[in-house]
Amino acid sequence: MAKERVTVVDIARAAGVSKSTVSLVLQGSPLVNEATRAKVNAAIRELGYVYNRGAANLRQAKSKIIGIVVNDLTNSFFAELAVGVDAVVQSAGFVQFLANTGEKIERQREVIASMREHGVSGLIISPARGTEAADLAPLVASGIPVVLVVRDIAGAGVSSLTSDNRAGALAAVRHLIERGHRRIAFLGGFADTAVFEARVRGYRDALREAGLDASDELVIGSAPSRAGGVTAIEQAMMLEDRPTAALCFNDAVAFGVCDGLRARRLDPGQDFAVIGFDDVIEAKTAVPALTTVSVDPQGMGERAAELLLKQINAGRAEAQAIVSPVRLVVRQSCGAAIERRLKEISS
Amino acid sequence: MAKERVTVVDIARAAGVSKSTVSLVLQGSPLVNEATRAKVNAAIRELGYVYNRGAANLRQAKSKIIGIVVNDLTNSFFAELAVGVDAVVQSAGFVQFLANTGEKIERQREVIASMREHGVSGLIISPARGTEAADLAPLVASGIPVVLVVRDIAGAGVSSLTSDNRAGALAAVRHLIERGHRRIAFLGGFADTAVFEARVRGYRDALREAGLDASDELVIGSAPSRAGGVTAIEQAMMLEDRPTAALCFNDAVAFGVCDGLRARRLDPGQDFAVIGFDDVIEAKTAVPALTTVSVDPQGMGERAAELLLKQINAGRAEAQAIVSPVRLVVRQSCGAAIERRLKEISS
DNA sequence: CCTTTTAGTTGGAACGTTCCAATTTCGTCA
DNA sequence: TGACGAAATTGGAACGTTCCAACTAAAAGG
Structure with a gap:
């Protein structure tokens, strides 16, 4: 097994339809007949087809990936934050790219670059100590929605979510x-x-x-x-x-x-x-x-993710600085x- | 800005070479003349080009992504494990997809499926409570290298790294x-x-x-x-x-x-x-x-990542169960x- | 019976990269 | 000078998907 990749064309052949129809089924389009849909789904199960999200992203020029970069994952505050983000991001059908910078600016630069190369559609960043607005400039210039959490950076021109x-x-x-x-x-x-x-x-x-x-x-x-x-x-x-x-x-x-x-x-x-x-x-x-x-780190993660998703869906949104209340x-x-x-x- | 994506062809045009040459430069091939390399790199900086890894993966049918799924990220043991994995995986030029299952089998199934769709080239899994060999069967059948950490699963037929x-x-x-x-x-x-x-x-x-x-x-x-x-x-x-x-x-x-x-x-x-x-x-x-x-959770993460990378590079490796020593x-x-x-x- | 509408299906181009085989350029040697 | 090989460069096909416009079949309307 695992010899050759199964693609939509294979499914199409097996089900006796065209690859376009298979694609339609994959996206749950209502345009396709119930009977054909069943045939296609059967073929999919039969051949053990795995959807290639990379190819789809290439065509549609958008991914269902959001990136989260934290400065110290061994600190349970940030681990919980990541869990909060993960929860809402997942239920919105996105998947989470997580990277840990360990407070190192250089590493942070690398992981952000890597995430851009992978085509993330948004980024949640808890910046490493000493991060400056200039470090984020190319990123925000690219137009990718960014939400800063926990630590705000003056003049970065992106949304932020901090606590009071x-x-x-x-x-x-x-x-x-x-x-x-x-x-x-x-x-x-x-x-x-x-x-x-x-x-x-x-x-x-x-x-x-x-x-x-x-x-x-x-x-x-x-x-x-x-x-x-x-x-x-x-x-x-x-x-x-x-x-x-x-x-x-x-x-x-x-x-x-x-x-x-x-x-x-x-x-x-x-x-x-x-x-x-x-x-x-x-x-x-x-x-x-x-x-x-x-x-409430987990809640903060959730709110940050919601804010980011809103910006992703809106296309272009004003940068806003939210400071969430806090209680003794x-x-x-x-x-x-x-x-x-x-x-x-x-x- | 952020109007239209700049691609290799744009770079090629700007530098007065062909897209193939640009591609060669991108991969650091020694075949290309020093002078042209410089020209191309200048154009890349000039136009703010970002590499599209998705497109590359599509062509090469392999990604530089490894997935790690943990059962409870709020437990600092697993957070440290993830940090250890991240460290070696990053320095090998890979990037880490991290997902948290919160001990839920269903969620685990979803995230593993999602990771396969994204074409991860290997997976490190700390399985959720109650995971059975059957749950992993389709995954291992696909031939993707898998390393189980912390908790082994009898009969899964994949490598594992547990402590004594x-x-x-x-x-x-x-x-x-x-x-x-x-x-x-x-x-x-x-x-x-x-x-x-x-x-x-x-x-x-x-x-x-x-x-x-x-x-x-x-x-x-x-x-x-x-x-x-x-x-x-x-x-x-x-x-x-x-x-x-x-x-x-x-x-x-x-x-x-x-x-x-x-x-x-x-x-x-x-x-x-x-x-x-x-x-x-x-x-x-x-x-x-x-x-x-x-x-030593971090060390375990590192070893698991090394084991996985070895399997990825070897193409096909025997499943081995490593139990690492432990000390009081x-x-x-x-x-x-x-x-x-x-x-x-x-x- | 012909036209129009509707429901369903389809082939081909496109996305941005890499790979291959082919080609050009150039220096070297007889 | 011509031939040869090495070095550098190149066009086009391919990867697996989605989108679009075009198509077919059957039903509806005149």
Whole structure:
């Protein structure tokens, strides 16, 4: 088997019709007689025909492929994002080309080029760190619909879907302040990203409006990973005037911070309040359950895919920047448990 | 811009050569004169030409696409596996079609069909739960090289790359026994998978060779997730005769078990020994650092991709079942810390 | 009975590339 | 100078599909 490819012509011969008719059947056209359709379908099954989408694309000059490029697939935030995209893209009859850049601009350039060569009809990109508008210029000039997710790039002239990072950070820090914290740190993340900048801005604004200290020593960068969280909290605990709470760049950092606290025999949520950002799946089941700003990566992926599909169908659409709202999910790690216990005692 | 596609003929006209010559340049053939090559390349840049790989594939009847289908991309084990595949596949000049089945057979059927239609030249599959040899029969009959990873399927007649689950479990449980544990549970995982079966077999063999109780009540299944781990340890703690240690189906379960222990005010690694399976990235940085059986998902992805590429290049290769070795990484969660402390005291 | 309509079917050109065999160009040698 | 071989270039067919305009057969209308 697998000797020679079975094509429409073979099917046509077997079914005693022309290749045009077979093509019509393949596309479910109503123009073809019920009886012939049955004959053709029988022949298709019989010969084990496989549709050649490449040939079809060549003729029609459009593919049913959309590309998604993410900067770090090992980060479960992006993995979930990809899953969200996949879900809607698949049910729209498209198929997903996924590539991982690992934050490398060069790799990103390569994979985008490769996707264009394969004729993707749209692209969802979570850009690598340091991507500039110029890097995307040839792509957008080609007229392929592009949606940027998570990280926006100023002046790129394409649609983007980001979350309201400033508002999320603001809400989180306000919450910590309400709980009575006066010295609050911001831990983790690379300082040269727009996301970091926005979250820190929200953090500072909340401190300022409460008239609290927003000195630079309280903002401690690190890799946006669990390991980075450990080092960040260690650094924070070296400070003369130690913080009693922290907003973390993301959930991975927050978990690392909890690890670091435990390593110092401190109980996260009890001795120190920590809030994360993103609300990855593990946040709910962790102990203590992580208070975090919910971003819903899967939902973001879905919305990005919908936006892209809309642009593909519309042919040409205005670039729009959507910032999706975000909400604080209060669980245990910010000290909710303490309060509950205090209430129990007083009642 | 983006009006009309520029093709080789446009380039040919602009450079004053024939389309055949342009094609030769595109493929880096040594047959073409240095001067003409330069002219052609200039025209390519000038007109912003993008290569149409679809058309090329049509002519050559082979693509540079490999497909990878995973059963759960939100599980970081599989995300890392995909990253490993991506790395070697990309550097071999291929591009990766990734699809997520979410453990659904029907979806798996669809994505495999879609990939065949797109003419992938090989497929790496981590099959959904319950996949049978019959499900893959048409695929293997077509002669497309296929490599199964993580989960093997008996009688499928294709190559597979799995890890030595029995040996890993055996080593882990032996280690717990050496540490003095006598009542050891196996927690988490779905009982109807080959992986579960192999790990439990290793677990039982270790108990048996030490003459210990291997009763069924100590094997407690659950979803192979963090949440599943929480419920599994809860169930274990309800037993008349409680275990003092557990081997977990995977790291996610192990983290859940730690969470569950903490919820009961028990200190994992101290009051109860836990060992995971897989060695995901977080295992090292967690507190306590997780003792686990290292499977190196990224490395597995790389090896699977290499195996697949070899088969693609060889044209026709014997199906081989590779089981890759596995090693126990001892960290804190199995009580290593306790021992260290005992040593400190005695010295 | 002829014309018109409708339902169904069909051959051939086209999509953008690669491959093959054929051709041109050019330098070298007798 | 003519012949020869090597180097470089080329036109056309082919890949598997879709689209279009043209065709046939049968039914409907006059």
